[in-house]
Amino acid sequence: MTLQDVADAARVSKATASLALRANPRISEPTRMRVLEAVEALGYVYNQRAASLRTRRSYTIGLIIKDVSNPFNAELTSGAESQLAGKGYSLLLGATDDDMDKQSRMITTMLEGDVDGLILSVVAGTAMDSLRKWSQFCPMVLLNQYYEELAVDCVGMDDENGTERAMEHLIQQGHRRIAFVGGYNSALTRQRRLGSYRDILRQHHIKFDPALCIASPVTRRGGYDAIQQLLNMSLPPSGAYCYSDVIAFGVMLGLRAAGMEAGKDFAVIGFDDVPEATLWHPSLTTVSADPRGLGENAAQLALRRISAPDAPIRRVIMPSHLVLRDSTAPPLGERLN
Amino acid sequence: MTLQDVADAARVSKATASLALRANPRISEPTRMRVLEAVEALGYVYNQRAASLRTRRSYTIGLIIKDVSNPFNAELTSGAESQLAGKGYSLLLGATDDDMDKQSRMITTMLEGDVDGLILSVVAGTAMDSLRKWSQFCPMVLLNQYYEELAVDCVGMDDENGTERAMEHLIQQGHRRIAFVGGYNSALTRQRRLGSYRDILRQHHIKFDPALCIASPVTRRGGYDAIQQLLNMSLPPSGAYCYSDVIAFGVMLGLRAAGMEAGKDFAVIGFDDVPEATLWHPSLTTVSADPRGLGENAAQLALRRISAPDAPIRRVIMPSHLVLRDSTAPPLGERLN
DNA sequence: AGTGCCAAGTTAACCGATTCAACGGTGTCC
DNA sequence: GGACACCGTTGAATCGGTTAACTTGGCACT
Numbered sequence: 001m002t003l004q005d006v007a008d009a010a011r012v013s014k015a016t017a018s019l020a021l022r023a024n025p026r027i028s029e030p031t032r033m034r035v036l037e038a039v040e041a042l043g044y045v046y047n048q049r050a051a052s053l054r055t056r057r058s059y060t061i062g063l064i065i066k067d068v069s070n071p072f073n074a075e076l077t078s079g080a081e082s083q084l085a086g087k088g089y090s091l092l093l094g095a096t097d098d099d100m101d102k103q104s105r106m107i108t109t110m111l112e113g114d115v116d117g118l119i120l121s122v123v124a125g126t127a128m129d130s131l132r133k134w135s136q137f138c139p140m141v142l143l144n145q146y147y148e149e150l151a152v153d154c155v156g157m158d159d160e161n162g163t164e165r166a167m168e169h170l171i172q173q174g175h176r177r178i179a180f181v182g183g184y185n186s187a188l189t190r191q192r193r194l195g196s197y198r199d200i201l202r203q204h205h206i207k208f209d210p211a212l213c214i215a216s217p218v219t220r221r222g223g224y225d226a227i228q229q230l231l232n233m234s235l236p237p238s239g240a241y242c243y244s245d246v247i248a249f250g251v252m253l254g255l256r257a258a259g260m261e262a263g264k265d266f267a268v269i270g271f272d273d274v275p276e277a278t279l280w281h282p283s284l285t286t287v288s289a290d291p292r293g294l295g296e297n298a299a300q301l302a303l304r305r306i307s308a309p310d311a312p313i314r315r316v317i318m319p320s321h322l323v324l325r326d327s328t329a330p331p332l333g334e335r336l337n
Numbered sequence: 338m339t340l341q342d343v344a345d346a347a348r349v350s351k352a353t354a355s356l357a358l359r360a361n362p363r364i365s366e367p368t369r370m371r372v373l374e375a376v377e378a379l380g381y382v383y384n385q386r387a388a389s390l391r392t393r394r395s396y397t398i399g400l401i402i403k404d405v406s407n408p409f410n411a412e413l414t415s416g417a418e419s420q421l422a423g424k425g426y427s428l429l430l431g432a433t434d435d436d437m438d439k440q441s442r443m444i445t446t447m448l449e450g451d452v453d454g455l456i457l458s459v460v461a462g463t464a465m466d467s468l469r470k471w472s473q474f475c476p477m478v479l480l481n482q483y484y485e486e487l488a489v490d491c492v493g494m495d496d497e498n499g500t501e502r503a504m505e506h507l508i509q510q511g512h513r514r515i516a517f518v519g520g521y522n523s524a525l526t527r528q529r530r531l532g533s534y535r536d537i538l539r540q541h542h543i544k545f546d547p548a549l550c551i552a553s554p555v556t557r558r559g560g561y562d563a564i565q566q567l568l569n570m571s572l573p574p575s576g577a578y579c580y581s582d583v584i585a586f587g588v589m590l591g592l593r594a595a596g597m598e599a600g601k602d603f604a605v606i607g608f609d610d611v612p613e614a615t616l617w618h619p620s621l622t623t624v625s626a627d628p629r630g631l632g633e634n635a636a637q638l639a640l641r642r643i644s645a646p647d648a649p650i651r652r653v654i655m656p657s658h659l660v661l662r663d664s665t666a667p668p669l670g671e672r673l674n
Numbered sequence: 675a676g677t678g679c680c681a682a683g684t685t686a687a688c689c690g691a692t693t694c695a696a697c698g699g700t701g702t703c704c
Numbered sequence: 705g706g707a708c709a710c711c712g713t714t715g716a717a718t719c720g721g722t723t724a725a726c727t728t729g730g731c732a733c734t
Contacts, residue, residue: 015693016712350684389689
């Protein structure tokens, strides 16, 4: 079934059929109806790929994240998808598992698939040159990553402000030994948060203790294992600022496995504010970063650059703020006073 | 940059360049090298879409699920993706949010995008005619759904056996009032599990109480709300068989919010065995259904049908078994004896 | 020398849409 | 009545690859 068949059935030319389908005003209403009826009768399915050859528009955007199972990414994906679907675009999804080779292969596949744009959560340690190269082939939006030297749009969250709010809260509650849990330091995002973490400690004249910084995979399991390690220290922390909600959930589970309870025996703060955060018991105090909004913004930036390739570079920083819930409390010692 | 440019640079014809890129033995090694060098020098990117016009292969498979944020689906997606990527296919992902219109639009988009196959987790209440129509346009694999009248491959889990194991376990522990929590009954999967649930009750001469069956969205929130409702009954249940792990997590959170603890004051069993299930405290007793394997199988079935359109229909039922962990315990009254 | 064959490459049609220049027909205006 | 604008439609080129069929030169064998 091709457009030619439809045209034949409607007794018009292929060109007319094409214009009719796209409601071009130059085609008269009766003719258009004939074409539409033929489409219906034949069960014709439009071939977007064939069209894209000519129009140079594939109406497909690639989204490359590290891990589908992190609810943060699930939300982000869902946000991007909803924006794109509304504009007639579809999403080609890829997960890299934070593996550089996989990322390379995936991007190549997507470029070959002729995506109109690429939204990319860069795997840590990716060479700037690779990014520059890829960004030449199609509009690219970077997630949570920002390179001064690279002229691409990006959208991220306000790591500094979020970290500041979270740490101030813990310190105000009286915590002095505060762990920084989760993520790998090759991620720029983590470097920024860790940097702010150290800044705040310094401002409050608290000595930075590297033993309190635990790197881990960004999974519940990662947080679970990290807190075990922390609790086994001779001088364990009384609270933890976690790299992400997923980590925080793991920490809370780990605490419980050790017979402790977040918000009672230990303070836990996350980052992201995924929907699940309100549901936990205790509910999770966390830095709200609106993952959905992040996805929406990324999609919009991509669409904007597709329609206006020469628009000025935009770097969107989503505001972040602390959402106080029940997983934080003053340290035990403090409360005994 | 097109293949023509590459051919010009390598001083061969377009055809030769095409063949060389695909390592056709009719092209001599020196010539092939010239072409490869030209590709490198020009930064040529292969255009899969253009090729697919002729080859009638897009090397793209559509996966349509209801909800990205359910870890079951995340695992399933990841399983499918890994199978496909290995064979040079990429995944076009869509989420329907269990909305029929969205499902329709999404499938249309995918068919227009000329996917080679479709893996579909059908939205409840979808008309058989629609499915039949869609399945005419490209190979289709149904997830957890099975229609006698429809000649399509499908892959599901053994709902009956899983339910049986779970219920037998609860009954053996002494539970008599066992809730069935979560999901909407329009889903075939739920109907099957609910059917088995009733069968087992009957076999054990336990009266079926419809008030103990709570329908809900398949989210943590769904389980959370449902258990509240159950605990407020005049004669509340002592245990719950949950439609999925996500529901079970919600139930456990709801229990805790009510000052109760799964595995102590209440028995909870889930279905799926997502990675998170081992991590919870108490860890979740659940019917293991290998979501990754489900995704892998679905992808394999799709690929198989693409390469052998006339192969006999296959309906794969993944075995399920009960994984005993800590969220189940005899009812309180029982233990007092 | 003539024949057959092979290896290596080229030509041109083709996939299914879009798009632009051109076309015939009709109505308008001077 | 002829020039002109306008309208709806169409033929043909085009997008970037693939592939069947054909060409060409070289070598071997008789």
